[in-house]
Amino acid sequence: MPKTQTHEPLVSPDVLEKVLAAGRGTGAEFSEVYIEDKRSTSAGLDDGKVEQVTSGRDRGAGIRVVSGETTGFAHTSDLSEKGLIAAAKAAALAAKQGGGGVNKVQLGSLTRHPVNEVKISPDGVEKSRKVELLKRVDAAARGVNPAIVQVSAGYGDSRRRILVANSNGVLSADEQVRTLLRVSVVATGDGGMQTGYDSLGHTIGFEMFDENDVEELAIRAAKQAVTKLSARPAPSGSMPVVIKRGSGGVLFHEACGHGLEADLVGKSASVYRGKMGELVASPLVTLIDDGTMTAEWGAIGIDDEGHPSQRNTLIQDGILTDYMWDYLRARKEGRAQSGNGRRQSYQHLPMVRMTNTFVINGKEDPDDIIRDTKQGVYIAKLGGGQVDTASGDFVFGMTEAYLIENGEITEPLREGNLIGNGPEVLKDIDLLGNDFAMGNPGTCGKDGQGVPVGDGQPTLRVRSMTIGGTAA
């Protein structure tokens, strides 16, 4: 029997029904209880030492009440019936509009929609084995080259149980397990210091380390830093950019992902407003957001409004086919939710968020894409990014990049940002590879909340982007 079905609900359904009714006590049409119980372990190694192992426990409930256009929200760490009802009354008061009323709420039966199996639950694994991974990472990175002068590594796992119930009768639960390993490396040479970074994260348990080689991860990060020691300043100005598979998903996350979130579209704060059915990208581009993608960092059984996660096609052959939706925005438009209502924790309101966002395979051989590029930049690893959804202008950092000269990858480049305009860059994608891969685990920030997301893409070329280097 799958592990996810062995747990009792965090709070019993009859208590939830009373709390939801209290939430509608001032006449509100919708109330929701979100209960979270999260346990986490993290360990950090720096400067050759395991500095600290941390255990954390976060548990509480967030109660949302919607009355007309107004949402009231309160949260509490007290999960007793008394604590929950007090929070529900506070939320109801916050949303108070119109007359009072007495409401009865009847919940359906509990549903679960696990998207992947967890074989080795991390809380059953000895902490010493977790710490051991960090020591292996440290040794492997330092072994790459004497130029490696510093290594920092982090391990983290969490098990987050959530239960969502609302006055429409939804009663849904999920158990979300995440396991993460990251490594940062500093190398030093004549020209100063350079850094390397890599990470590995999935919605599975400790079996992640049976399926992945942590030494390989460390070596990749170390080589990245060492390579950059001989890097020349990045060029300045517009030129073709080839982005390696699995490293450029953040481009789509920033260039159009955020702009396809219905809350931003609803307020006309997205450059993609009113573009449904129109060509918004190169016909090569089909963009998917998929919360069901097994074991990927943004995978979820249900979203944080109790809706099962889904695979949603946002752009099909360049044509905008849908936005992403949460409960409130979908209700307003009289349409179905898409499983994109997410929140950082019980202390936060849900809003429209991405899950795993990616562009599916094209037809080109990735080597041909490079060969076809006379002069340009090859990006092997991207850093973070940022977008202004209203204008579409976005930036992202390149943490490992090379020059392309006469169809060949040549010299390494120092770090810098790239800048572009979402709709323009999407239309400028002129070659798409057949080598799809997902990228590193990411945390997406919006309105002060961080949620885990994944992204991916095959090797691709953008005809022209602005490289923010210093070399003329």
Added chain:
Amino acid sequence: MSVEVPDLQKLADLVVEQARPGEQIEAYVARGGETSVRVYEGELEHFVSAQSEGVGIRIIKEGRTGFAYAGTLEPTAIDEVLAEARDNIQFGTVDEWAGLAEPDGVQQVPQKFWDQELADYPTDKKIEITKELEKLTLAADPRVRAEQSNYEDGWGETAVSTTTGIRESGRGNSCYVSVATLADDGDEALTGFGFSVGDSPKEFDLGKAAREAADRATRLIGATKPASKKVTIVLDPYVTSQFVGILSSALNGENLAKGRSLFADRLNEQVASAKFTLVDDPTNPLAYTATDIDGEGLAARRNVLIENGVLKKFVHSSYSARRMNTKSTGNATRGGFAGGPGVGCLAMQVQPGAKSQAELIATIDDGVLIQDVAGMHSGVNTISGDFSTGASGIVITNGTLGAPIREFTIASTLQKMLLNIVSLGNDIDWLPMRAVGLTLVIDDVMMSGS
């Protein structure tokens, strides 16, 4: 701290009293609450009223450290946290410098962090203010739409106790309003924001917040992408604050100890233009991040870091100080109960120049006024010093402001930019960030565009 919180201090004391022989224990307990109001098109969009609490316990024994936390102050949960932290000790590596801070006799500078008027402020008034801000913003410019108008306040109480004799508690509250704006420019829309911060809502300047929000959204209408070239950049105070803020990492004594500071081996050397003096002074009540104690409970203090361009000091916690054979500068940072202390600057201040922004611009033949930057987290590496960010602003030609430009980057290295500071404005702005804002002029920066 100036206002004590006896019940939290007692909770922290109770944890520390359970120390076993050879153990050093630090207990950090906190609770707080927030109100968040959002208005859209004249209607209340959301109202959030929330409270939270938690405890973090750090135990050090024979050079090994363990830590645990929980988001609750229930007595049984605190016992569990203590047991978890104790269990975690065995997995740490022995670190001869590990340890808690010890009282160092430095006196705290008393400051006021609690405003009773804010604590008593009625809810309907908070909603009224938020609606008023939206109204003022829309009235400021007919081209402007409001995406959201917000009121936020929060209060917090903390207490820390240690086996080394630190016992500190205190409470504070604060509030601000902000508005996010949009102005249409063809298919695209441009964004802006405005805000106002005060000890209590009566100090808000809603009119200024509204005007700034309208101006930020409209000033880039019709902006084009510039050609690539070397330019002199004039950083608006809001951008300077972000630029100065990232220097904290390079001035961090723990980064120095671990070989991650680009200022390593540069003490007493010229690292910046002689016009640049940087001080970290959390005792200055004008600073938004002013505090009386640091993250370990030591008195916060004034430290001169760069004086006339010469690197004078790194900031330290007790841990980094022990490693570098010096004393804590009172610069331990702490993000809350869920983590142990780190190191960082607390309230960075730059010595202002003599001229206004307009006077400085008048002296520039070929430059750009940088009004906003994007991607400080992705394009700036504080270890290598590589600096590259997205930017938008206004062209300066022969001392005069011209056309707006956007979708370009500015790039150099932090090392060069500090040396290339040519002048500073007299327009000190105590922004709600870690570093003060003022106009800063930097030469020889690469602008990348079309």
